[in-house]
Amino acid sequence: MLGTGLSSWMLALALGWESDRNATLFAFLGTVLALGFLTVTGNALRPKGRSWFANGLAALSLATCGYFVWMAPKHALRWPMVSPLSDADMIAAVLLCLLVLEATRRTIGLTLCILVAGFLAYAVWGHHVPGSFSHRPLTLTEIVDHLVFTTNGLIGPALAVAAFLVFVFVLFGAVLDRLGGGDFFHDLAGALVGRQAGGPAKVAVVSSAMYGTISGSPTADVVTTGSLTIPMMKRLGYAPAYAGGVEAAASAGGAILPPVMGSAAFLMSDFTGIAYADIAFSAITIAVLYYVAVFYQVHARAVLDGLGAFEKAGPRVVEVMRRGWWFLVPIAAMVWLVVSADRPVYGGGIAVLLAGAMAVVMTRDPLRVARALFEAAQDGARRAAPVGIACGVAGLVVGTLTITDLSGKFSSLLFGFAPNQILFVMLITAGVTLLLGMGMPTPAVYVLAAVLAAPAMINLGVPVLAAHLFVVYFASMSAITPPVAVAAFAAASIAQADPIRIGLIACRLAVAAFVLPFCFVFRPGLLLVGEPIVVLWAVFVTLCGVVSLAAGFEGWLGRRLAPGQRAVLIAAGLTLVAPDWRADAAGLGLLALALAWVRLDRAGEKLRA
Structure with a gap:
C-alpha cells in the first residue's frame, strides 16, 4: 500500500494539487526510504526478503520524516544557521542522515556510501587539512542545520526533481509496461528491422531506444x-556476451534520447535554469547520431558473422500499429506538453491518465485495467525508490560541497593545472564523471560531477548548456563502463555471461557516445545553435566522423576491412572531432582515402575472379 499511496500522491501533485514543498519532500523521502528498506536487503546472498530489522528501519524512516512534516510550519519560521535547534531537531536530523546512508548502502552499494561518508568527514575535520583545501571550523550543529534544515542539502534541488519531475515519468513507464506497451515497442521494432541482417540485434537497438526515451533509465x-x-x-546465434552488450549499449542511449531523456536531464534543467524543452531540443541530433553509430556497428557485425534475420514471416508494421496504435496517443500528448507547452511534469501526469483511459476504451475491460494500474503504481514506486534515495544522498554531498566551498576549490585546482587547456579539463571532467559512475545511478553521478567539474569548463568559456550536457552524457555512459557498470550487470543476469565482458562490448558499440560530447562542445551547431549552414555542416562532419569510427572499430565498410584501412578510418573519425577547417579537411581526406582503398580492393577482387 505504501507504493500505491506514493504513486497516487505524486500523480496528484503532477496534475496540479498544491502542498508545502519542504513537508512534501520529507514525506516523499520517508516513503522511499521505507520502500528501500522493505524491498532490498543489501546482502548479496539474500538480495530480497524482509526481516524484523528492515521493518524497524522502515518504520523509523516514516516516523523520523513524519516528525519533520509535523514540524514544517514551525521550521518554516526559523532562520537557518541562525535560530537554535532543539535537542529533538538534532536527534531527528542526525538519525535521518544515518537512515539515508544505510538505505544508500542497501539500494545502491557500499561505494557511494563510503564516498558520501568521506565528504561528511571532510566537513567535520576539513579545517585540519593543510593548504588551499582547508576550510573554516564548522560545528556539528552548523553542518546538520545546513544539510537538513536548508534547501541546499538533503531536501535540495536533487530530491525536488526526483519527487516533482522524475517520479511521474517512472510511473508512466510502469503503466505502459503493465498495459503491454513494452510488447508493442518490441513488436514494432521487429516489424521495422526484424527481417534485416542481424535482425534480433537491430530489434534490441530500436526497441530499447523507443522504450528508453520514456523510461530514461538504462538499467x-x-x-x-x-x-x-x-x-x-x-x-539466433549471438554469443551471450555480445547479446548483453548490444542491449546495454542500446539502453544506455535512452537516457540521452528526447523527449523524456533521463532524470539527469531534469536535474540539469533545475541546476542551470535552462528550460527542459530547450535541453531536449538541443539533444535530438546527438542522440540520433549515437543510435546511427550503434545501429551501423550491429549491422556490420551481423554481416561479418553471417547472422541472419529475426524472422522470415511475422507481423507487418501496419498490423502492429493496428493492434497497438493507441499506446502512441499518451506518448504524443506527453511530448506536446513537454516540448511545446514546456510543462514536463503535467505532461507526464496527463500521459498516465490518458494511457489508463485509452486502455479502458480499447480493451473494454475496466476491471483488468484497474488491476494493471494498481500493479503499475506499486512498480513505479519501487522503481523510483532508488532514484529518490540517490538524489537524497546526492543532496548531502552537495550540501557538504557548498558549506565547505569544495566545489570552488576543485574547479580552481583544475583551472590551475591547465589555465587555458580546455581539452585537458574536458578529459578530466569525463574521467571524474565515469569514475563517480562506478556503481552509482545516473542522477547521483550527474549531481556530483555538475557541482565538482562543470564549473571549471564554464570558467573556460564553454556554454552552460554544452558543459552540463557533456556531464549528462558521461554520467549516462557510466552505466556501461567497467568495472562497475550497472546496466552491464543487469544484462549479465539475463544473458548469463561475464558482466565485465558485456561492459567492454557495450563500450565498443557505444564508442560514438565517448566522442560526441567533445564534438558538441567544439561544434555548437550539433546542439542546433547557430545559423542553418553552421548546423548542417556540423551534423554532416560529425556524422562522417561517427560512421568512420563505427566502421573502423567493427572492421566493415561494404566489405571486411584490413587493419590498415581500419586504422585510417579511426584516425578520420577522431580528426573530425576538432573544430577547425584544417581538421575537417584532413578528416574528410582520410575518409575519402579509406573509401578509395576499399573500392580498389573490391575492384581487384573482381579482376582476380
Missing part, C-alpha cells in the same frame, strides 16, 4: 526490453 531499459531481446539474440 530499467535493460531489464524490460532485454528480457525479450537477449534470449532472442542468443537463440
